[in-house]
Amino acid sequence: MTNFILKYKGAEKPDLNKMTAILDAHKGHMIDGSLLPASALIEIDDAAFEPVRKELDGDWSIVPEFSYHVPDLKKKIKKS
Amino acid sequence: MKKKKSLENYILLPVSKAFINSKDNPEVADFFNKLNVPDKRPALINLSVRNKPQTPTDEILVEVLDSIQAKGAKLIKISREELPNFRFSYPGLRIIPEKFYRPAICSKERIVVQTKYSRSSFQVTFSITDLKGEGIPGVTVVVFTDFPAGHGSTGITDNKGIVHLKVNKDKADSIYIYPDHSFWGYFKKNVKMTAEINIKLQPIALNYKDGLRYFYNTSALPPIKSKVKIGIIDTGVGPHKDLRISGGKNLVRGEDELDFYDNGEGHGTHVAGIIGASGSINGVAAGVEIMSYKVFPKGEGASNFDIMKAINQAIADECDLINMSLGETLDDEAITSYINEAYNAGMLCFAANGNDNRSPVSFPAAYSLSIAISAMGRKGTFPENSIQSGTILPPYGTDKNNFIADFSNIGPETDLTAPGVGIISTYPDDKYAVMDGTSMACPAAAGIAARIFAANPDVLKLPRNQTRSDEMVKILSMNIKLFGFGANFEGKGMLYYNDELHSKI
Numbered sequence: 001m002t003n004f005i006l007k008y009k010g011a012e013k014p015d016l017n018k019m020t021a022i023l024d025a026h027k028g029h030m031i032d033g034s035l036l037p038a039s040a041l042i043e044i045d046d047a048a049f050e051p052v053r054k055e056l057d058g059d060w061s062i063v064p065e066f067s068y069h070v071p072d073l074k075k076k077i078k079k080s
Numbered sequence: 081m082k083k084k085k086s087l088e089n090y091i092l093l094p095v096s097k098a099f100i101n102s103k104d105n106p107e108v109a110d111f112f113n114k115l116n117v118p119d120k121r122p123a124l125i126n127l128s129v130r131n132k133p134q135t136p137t138d139e140i141l142v143e144v145l146d147s148i149q150a151k152g153a154k155l156i157k158i159s160r161e162e163l164p165n166f167r168f169s170y171p172g173l174r175i176i177p178e179k180f181y182r183p184a185i186c187s188k189e190r191i192v193v194q195t196k197y198s199r200s201s202f203q204v205t206f207s208i209t210d211l212k213g214e215g216i217p218g219v220t221v222v223v224f225t226d227f228p229a230g231h232g233s234t235g236i237t238d239n240k241g242i243v244h245l246k247v248n249k250d251k252a253d254s255i256y257i258y259p260d261h262s263f264w265g266y267f268k269k270n271v272k273m274t275a276e277i278n279i280k281l282q283p284i285a286l287n288y289k290d291g292l293r294y295f296y297n298t299s300a301l302p303p304i305k306s307k308v309k310i311g312i313i314d315t316g317v318g319p320h321k322d323l324r325i326s327g328g329k330n331l332v333r334g335e336d337e338l339d340f341y342d343n344g345e346g347h348g349t350h351v352a353g354i355i356g357a358s359g360s361i362n363g364v365a366a367g368v369e370i371m372s373y374k375v376f377p378k379g380e381g382a383s384n385f386d387i388m389k390a391i392n393q394a395i396a397d398e399c400d401l402i403n404m405s406l407g408e409t410l411d412d413e414a415i416t417s418y419i420n421e422a423y424n425a426g427m428l429c430f431a432a433n434g435n436d437n438r439s440p441v442s443f444p445a446a447y448s449l450s451i452a453i454s455a456m457g458r459k460g461t462f463p464e465n466s467i468q469s470g471t472i473l474p475p476y477g478t479d480k481n482n483f484i485a486d487f488s489n490i491g492p493e494t495d496l497t498a499p500g501v502g503i504i505s506t507y508p509d510d511k512y513a514v515m516d517g518t519s520m521a522c523p524a525a526a527g528i529a530a531r532i533f534a535a536n537p538d539v540l541k542l543p544r545n546q547t548r549s550d551e552m553v554k555i556l557s558m559n560i561k562l563f564g565f566g567a568n569f570e571g572k573g574m575l576y577y578n579d580e581l582h583s584k585i
Binding site: 003005007031032034035038039041061063065066067068069070071073074075076077078 | 220222224229230231232233234254256258315333345347375376380381382383384385387388389392405406407408410412413414417432434435487515516517518519
């Protein structure tokens, strides 16, 4: 399972029922819906990424969640 | 001889969407009309520049190469040297370098095979003490026996300030000593090591004139009276006796949202002190309202979704500026959309260029609606043999004592430079620490921007929309000085609040 961020792209009010139904159909779930209706953090199986993206039909962009690190200037020894 | 200008292509877009609507921003709509190329033939256009003082030669030559209808994207050619002037003179645009995509074939040249460690044969005991000989615990010691290959040994001092390291030879290319707080670090090249080495660290004196205080005499700056609010998206802020935090939120999933204090790493507290400390040391914008948006769990990275939530919260809290002393190499569409939202809500996002040794500008600083900040330093504003002495690298400025830090990322996206070498600021538990980085330069610039806005209260009274952001950028453009490093390194230069900077360039 991998986390992805959904961001609504449309001009009209998003159909959240349709979006959650697509997630349910692919055994995905919403981790954080605090930014809805604009954005949401979801978790889906990697294999479900392409079908979910297609079924969302261009209404939502879907990008991976990733981490930013605290900038650190300490020099590091390379591990072999 | 006149230096040849490097011309590059950029795409201009409205802040959001692909076509400008004159109701959203009439100025940008007019500007797009001006740049329209109806017959698809390249056209040269002279644009006026926002500078102070204004001179008749203050014009930028832009070649418009292509246009998607009158209200759509424009492809322009402009010199890299003039790009920062263009950005500050014509705010409210996304300026994206033209890119050429290639087939996604993995290049063999990219695969790097790392050489094996040499066998360790020599033990060195490091004793790290203060000037009285008391051991300092928790200090990181890094010994390079082959610096270019990254070979050597590292460890952290125990309660007595002692660490034993095994290395493969008795000559070190370089030794770096990193205390977390209260002392300056130490750096020395070409060291013949003995079995026992004692290094005494210099304590931080709070009246020391560091890189920040050389350019901005913070103790003499009056507290800000107008209400200016800065959101700091970081590890959390404080508590610290020199910091007053107006509010904030912890956006880390699973953590208490009211715990927006520092996670213990100290980065956010240091950033906040550079902006708004008031007490034993002063920041550049004492009196500003500080909002702490915590996105870093202790010892872990921050999710881009949590950063989106932080920007969203800063918009809801009506911040005027956002400080993001963070970055990664990957472009991030998720955060981009929220930087757009912030710009449309009348606030500017300042972001650190990144610290990858002159690599391209990190994201989100590289995004055209962010204000991207590089780090510079000044010789003589840190002790000899301090870590900072290893950061001096050309280019030097008009004043040869000024330099762009060796670690600072650079590139055409750079908007401004600011002091980021050997900066003294607040650290959790009422301590003080010296840190380096574009992370430190970013709040120095954001804090001075806050001070400039406080002196221009009319802009703060504008409705919170894109026009407010445009006007804020325009005001900043009137308060910037070039240091002579070149546009790739310093953008349009360094922000100034009063005349003291003019004699230091």
